[in-house]
Amino acid sequence: MIRYRLEVADALAHQFRVTLTIAQPAAEQALSLPVWIPGSYLVREFARHLSQLEARQGDHAVPLIQGDKAGWVAHCRGRAALVVSYVVYAFDTSVRAAYLDAQRGFFNGTGVFLRVHGREHEPHRLRIGKLPRGWQVATALPVTGQDHEAADYDELVDHPVELGRFWRGSFKAAGVPHEFIVAGALPSFDGERLLADTRRICEAQIAFWHGSKKPPFKRYVFLLNAVDDGYGGLEHRASTALIANRRDLPRSGMKSVGDGYVTLLGLISHEYFHTWNVKRLRPRDFERYDYTRENYTELLWFFEGFTSYYDDLVLRRAGLIDESRYLKLLAKTLNNVLGTPGRTVQSVAEASFDAWVKYYRPDENTVNATVSYYTKGSLVALALDLTLRSEGAGTLDDVMRGLWARSGGGPIAETDIAAVLAEVGGRSLARELAAWVHGTGELPLRPLLEQF
Structure with missing residues (x-):
């Protein structure tokens, strides 16, 4: 011991x-x-x-x-x-x-x-x-x-x-205890609203991955630090650490859902989705962490990007936002990527590998030389989902669950992603992966979206 x-x-x-x-x-x-x-x-x-x-x-x-x-x-x-x-x-x-x-x-x-x-x-x-x-x-x-x-x-x-000294609340999702900790909240904070909305997110995601079965953890804890100005989260196997603006927390008597609260719910959804997609499903390169040095992978476009695709989509599926709000969020991501000149310079696979020296160290030239594996990765997910749906073969949901079943909820490589895409789609999508993940051309989102 x-x-x-x-x-x-x-x-x-x-x-x-x-x-x-x-x-x-x-x-x-x-x-x-x-x-x-x-x-x-x-x-x-x-x-x-x-x-x-x-x-x-x-x-x-x-x-x-x-x-x-x-x-x-x-x-x-x-x-x-x-x-x-x-x-x-x-x-x-x-x-x-x-x-x-x-x-x-x-x-x-x-x-x-x-x-x-x-x-x-x-x-x-x-x-x-x-x-x-x-x-x-x-x-x-x-x-x-x-x-x-x-x-x-x-x-x-x-x-x-x-x-x-913090606020503490709890609920059960799919029969599993969940706890929510909030430090720094204002007296007007509506904890019951936050618990109810978070529960809907958790139940939607557990059902997404497991249907009526139990998730791979016995208890889950959200740790939120409410501050004057801040945003971010970090995933863990049975918990997440979050930081958010305290003015974005729900307030007693609040009837409308403001943009700040939607941003917070999206963060909660993102980090909770990571419980499956990165903490269990994870790059084969991360099968064993080396804590002494950088651990490289080209797959952050999948693990962060696809999680970014599903975080807001889960809010829509859970009934926390409507179609109009969801499309506005999607448009914001599209504008972000299209406004980044670096998307024609760096692929999302390269961005994943370079995260150690570029993503967390932005400078005045970052927008010209790099692309975010979060935002463009989420658009790659959208493009793949629309492609599968347009061909009537399946959806990206089927791919995610197929990867979980194929790996037993463990490490995967890009070859696994390609294989399950082919199984669901009924054909190889190697050409699309080469162009959208390893290339720097524009994603064909206009013609794909027009079909829907």
């Missing part, structure tokens, strides 16, 4: 303290902190926030030798437990790292928990202690007694944790 203890060291200085206990360590026990977080394709160098690293075995200090920017080796004597303690500076308000002040705490495991090399597949246990009075803990990690438990390191770091 690998054990971690996390506590608030100094909220005003934005510092967590982490204590890691390793039973029976290796003589030269390697430790490292991930340099990135899955789902956000940029090397973020989380180790820059660590300080005051110390290691002991009983009463004896153990030397920690740093070998690279994010790795250390503890030179142990005997098999007595190795105890490593360190401080994490947490002042990143995004959904990707860690944050702490006198009002709220939040963290992803990739930014705070050292990985014990050679022991990643063992059970990991987390205890959270020494929190300010009145603070609560919210996470999808299972709890046993005082501890949160994970089957391995991957599971541990795939569960973000919210700390503080």
Whole structure:
């Protein structure tokens, strides 16, 4: 058992303290902190926030030798437990790292928990202690007694944790418990409206993937941080971390559905769809994450782009928006892509591979040299869906469910996507994939849309 203890060291200085206990360590026990977080394709160098690293075995200090920017080796004597303690500076308000002040705490495991090399597949246990009075803990990690438990390191770091005083609500979708946490909401916030609308999204997506069967998780948690100005989300296997403008949350007495609230519902839909499409169905390149470096794939056009196609479509299918609102959202995406000169320079497959150096590092030339695998990827999904429908062979829904069945809800490659498209369509769509995914020409959306 690998054990971690996390506590608030100094909220005003934005510092967590982490204590890691390793039973029976290796003589030269390697430790490292991930340099990135899955789902956000940029090397973020989380180790820059660590300080005051110390290691002991009983009463004896153990030397920690740093070998690279994010790795250390503890030179142990005997098999007595190795105890490593360190401080994490947490002042990143995004959904990707860690944050702490006198009002709220939040963290992803990739930014705070050292990985014990050679022991990643063992059970990991987390205890959270020494929190300010009145603070609560919210996470999808299972709890046993005082501890949160994970089957391995991957599971541990795939569960973000919210700390503080927050609003908490719950519902069941397809019989599965769901919890919604909101930090920073205004007093006029209508939590019951948010729960009811989110439930409709969840039930529509569970039915999309599984019909009347249960989803591949026993509990799901939404963690939303409401701020003055912010937007984003990051998917996890049984939860998601969200950030949104607090003015976009539903308010008591609100009758109309404003654009801000539709944007929030679209974000919720997007991240929840990722529970299947990226967290389980995922690129074969990501079958095992390498936390020490970039992990490349050409398939983000599928995993992010197709998810972006379905996020607003699910809102329509769940009855949360009407046809007019859906078409306006679709037109917005079309205008976004058509207004990007880089669409004739870079393919969505290239954009996927280059995400590590281009998508998250925009500059004044980005619009001229790149295209978004989110927006153009969603239009590729639209083009494929309309093509299948126009030929009367099936729909993209059939393709998504076919990929789930083919892979058993696991890793896939582009060859799998092509194969299932051919099965559903009754013919090869290799020519379309070559042109729309690996080419830089315009998508034939006008003639496809005119048929409908």
